[in-house]
Amino acid sequence: MPEPILKLNGLEAFYGDFQALYGIDLEVTEGEVLAIIGANGAGKTTLMRSISGLTQNQPSMVQYLGNDIGALRADEVAARGIALVPEGRQLFPSLSVEENLIIGGQIGRKGPWSLEAVYKLFPILQERRHQQSTSLSGGQQQMVAIGRALMANPDLILFDEISLGLAPIIIKDIYDALPGIIGEGMSALIVEQDITKALSVSQRFYCLQEGRVSLEGASATVARGDISRAYFGVE
């Protein structure tokens, strides 16, 4: 079993007085694709925010490559090689498509991803590269958001609800492209409400329910009934 690159040790997260996560333990090994599933409000996005440094935690609650990163700022976490494709895409409206990609790469980490590589993956973006990012369709914006994260040449990439608000045909395109993206030795954490999609691209999954891990296992062999119970919390 390869070494875990990301390790969560009893991660707890709060929004003011509201506790969103209760002691999450989780591991991602090198090159692994992990799915996080769960209903709305289960704590999936909070989990992403905690890992990426947008929400600060106790230092040892998030360990990356053996180092405590729980208390680091998001820009410090990014510099260590974790990139997030945020929910709702969140492109920079003042920047052109190409500028959005360039700013993703300004961290200066070495690796296979460059403007050329992203344009090769999503040729439509090269055609639209001088347009304002907000003028693109939802699916194209999602491509920019993914490309922007890849430009940082991360070792671990987090996808937060990448199919949200997109047409099924676009979702299929993006999921078809995923293996080519993650295939470069990168590890990935995929947060998704569409359970079938999430399980189809991942090796293992964790199901969250009300801030706790309600089920974890191998994506290929899990029984649907178990997931339903873990997902909705009904017997």
Place this chain on the structure above:
Amino acid sequence: MEWVNAIVQGTLLGGLYALFAAGLSLIFGVMRLVNIAHGDLIVLGAYLGLSVTTILGLHPLLALIVVVPAMAGIGYVLQRGILNQTLGKDILPPLLVTFGLSVIIQNALLETYSADPQKMNAGALETASVSLGGLSLGVLPVMTFAIAVVVIALLQWVFYRTALGRAFRATSDNQEIAQLMGLNRRHIFGLAMALALAVTAIAGIMLGIRTSFDPSIGGGRLIFGFEAVIIGGLGNLWGTLAGGVILGVAQTIGAKIDPGWQLLAGHLTFLVILAIKPNGLFPRINE
């Protein structure tokens, strides 16, 4: 011809107002900070210029070489040390803190330089003029206007053509996501304030060559700067230049009608534009 003269002189005066306003516009554009101390920082720039010219015996324009980097340094430290702590969802803390800063700067200048009006000596430049088709143009106002155009063109270039400008725009768009790109917003804001105060240094020195100044005049410069920014439209640097020119022309035309009307005419023009187009004439930021 007298009216043409008033319009031309007002346009040139607008260059100075645009210099007052450019720093304000930049700061608001990048971090939504309304800097009440901006006028006093302009005056601080003028006094630093005065000290450099008297101590080193330099021409005021050469003093820019010292004062511009000094003000930029002050800007970075000010932002990292104090102003970053005030930024958040609430817009009140930065207003209060910069208001306090304004009081502190005024009193520090009063202690250091006294309340006596001062002026920088720029020698022949102050009175030199050129004749152009029946108009007599002061070399200094023409130079100020040219500097304003160059400064705004440079800021525009930085904003839209450089990595720093890209970082400014990204951070302005969405601070959290910019952090995810590895941009430390505290540092980016520090750089924005440094750039703004570098421009403020130029504004202060051009002001100090043109007229006499004392520690209390910051408030008035702040108002002119604000009016130029609002008239031109928030976030649009060329609009800020246009705003400065409109304000300058309104003032000189007002003064032409009756010398007592100079400031009033400027304020009234501002109010009318605000009433008709609350977002300014050329807004770029849609709130």
